[in-house]
Amino acid sequence: MLNDKIYALGKKLYPLNRSITGKETLKSLKLIKKEIPRLKIKFIKSKIKIFDWVVPSEWNVKKAYVIDKFGKKIIDLKNHNLHLVGYSVPVKKKINKDQLLQKIYSLKKQRNAIPYVTSYYKKHWGFCTTHNQKKEIERNYKSKDKFSIVIDSSFNNKGKLNYGEVIIPGKEKKEILISTYICHPQMANNELSGPLVTTALVKYFFKKKNNKTLRFIFVPETIGSIAYIKKNLEYLKRYTIGGYVLSCIGDDKEYSLISTKYGNSNSDFAAIQAFKKLKINYKKYSFLERGSDERQFNSPGVDLPIASILRTKYGEYPEYHTSLDNFKLVTKKGLNGGFKVSKTAIENLLNYEIPFSKYLCEPKLQKKNLYNHISFKGKSKKFSRNLLNFLQYADGKNNLQKISKLIKLSGLETRRIWKILKKNKLVN
Structure with a gap:
């Protein structure tokens, strides 16, 4: 438990x-x-x-945030790790509101959820917020307002x-x-x-x-x-x-x-x-x-x-x-x-008991006295046929239960055949 x-x-x-x-x-x-x-x-x-x-490259980030014109952090990695797009490149610059909104990911259909966004294999940066938070930024600031962007991340090629x-x-x-x-x-x-x-x-x-x-x-x-x-x-x-x-x-x-x-x-x-x-x-x-x-x-x-x-x-x-x-x-x-x-x-x-045949192609069963030495029309070969059928499906992919169904024999008879083949070192 x-x-x-x-x-x-x-x-x-x-x-x-x-x-x-x-x-x-x-x-x-x-x-x-x-x-x-x-x-x-x-x-x-x-x-x-x-x-x-x-x-x-190994990626690490120490801090990431967005500061508005009043010096207030309106997005901060410290509040939730999903606020930063994973593998964001280092950034330290000022941008206007429209530029910032283009760099913010949100979910219109889940207005209170921060999305998980990454860019592992292409240089990129961005932030993620709830859709409500993004709308607040849109409403509360003018297009010309400036925002300070800080992403203190690093990439180590070694x-x-x-x-x-x-x-x-x-x-x-x-x-x-x-x-x-x-x-x-x-x-x-x-x-x-x-x-x-x-x-x-x-x-x-x-x-x-x-x-x-x-x-x-x-x-x-x-x-x-x-x-x-x-x-x-x-x-x-x-x-x-x-x-x-x-x-x-x-x-x-x-x-x-x-x-x-x-x-x-x-x-x-x-x-x-x-x-x-x-x-x-x-x-x-x-x-x-x-x-x-x-x-x-x-x-x-x-x-x-x-x-x-x-x-x-x-x-x-x-x-x-x-x-x-x-x-x-x-x-x-x-x-x-x-x-x-x-x-x-x-x-x-x-x-699961999963048999695997030890030989490529059919083994020579006569050497083990498991196959009749005389080939004669009308003579029953049912037992030998069952052995060979088992071996065909003993490929390491099928358990005994599945082999039983595939060769159309009872579970008991299939297990008996498996024991005979194991005794004669024909399967593992």
Whole structure:
């Protein structure tokens, strides 16, 4: 369960101005490490090329505000981290009201919400306010009035992109990957719910004797997962049998599942079984409606069967990507609901027996006395055919339950065949 201590961790993490790089992101990882000491904090250097991307310069900001002609700060980063467009370049100048309004982002349909806006890969600057606040500036000042703009930010080309990793070894080298992200400032559901539930899962599974290895990563979204894949691709492809991205998993409204690319992986089945076991109604979204790091893990050439478990899906609740995404939206009850579903889905994956044939092409079953040496029309080959059918689907992607359905045999008969093949060292 997600206890009061982990919930309190969320309150500590909430005010930090995280981004895809920077000191506040590193500070967030260090706070998480206090709760799970096994967390290893690692980094990738800025300006390193990763596939079609380049790790950006490390960005930090000390202060950012707008001062009116009377010396009053009318917009101030200190009041809310979302007031500044993420990755804004340094600015120190005076501009008029019309120029200022062009640099302010607001939401007409959510007049009391500050929007979350970023510009990671193009030089830009700007501020975000509620629409009501923007309208006040429009009403209360003349076009010729001047405003002082101060953005004390910095970019370090020799900086770092930090991420966290916890590996809990199991009886097998086969792994389950759980990924969450740590790059959104001052938002509770779209940011902190994932790391909080993941922290609780690490603590829970660390106390268990697990059949398979568990790999938990805390990465900046998109660029962090791409960097992690670049660094670990060969190993991940060899050992990962499934897993989940955990995001927006702390409200107490809905439950959601975003499928893997083809929607038929062990990750999909394990999550569906978890919802059924817990008697929870949920919304199932196709991979075409993806939006987080399942995009990278399922991409061609990577092909890791990673689904996403959420409460209300990102973009489907009005507080998403605004200052209204706070701890009024995220509750202990909501977080614990997300924890239970994730835990149960992971336990299903841990318990799945996923055979993998040790040979390319069909093995010579005659050498094991599993196939008749005499080929004669009319002689029954049903048992040998069942063995070969099993081996065809023993590709590391199907659990015993799924193979049973594919080869149209009972669960008991499928398990008997699996034991025979294991005894003869034909599958793992």
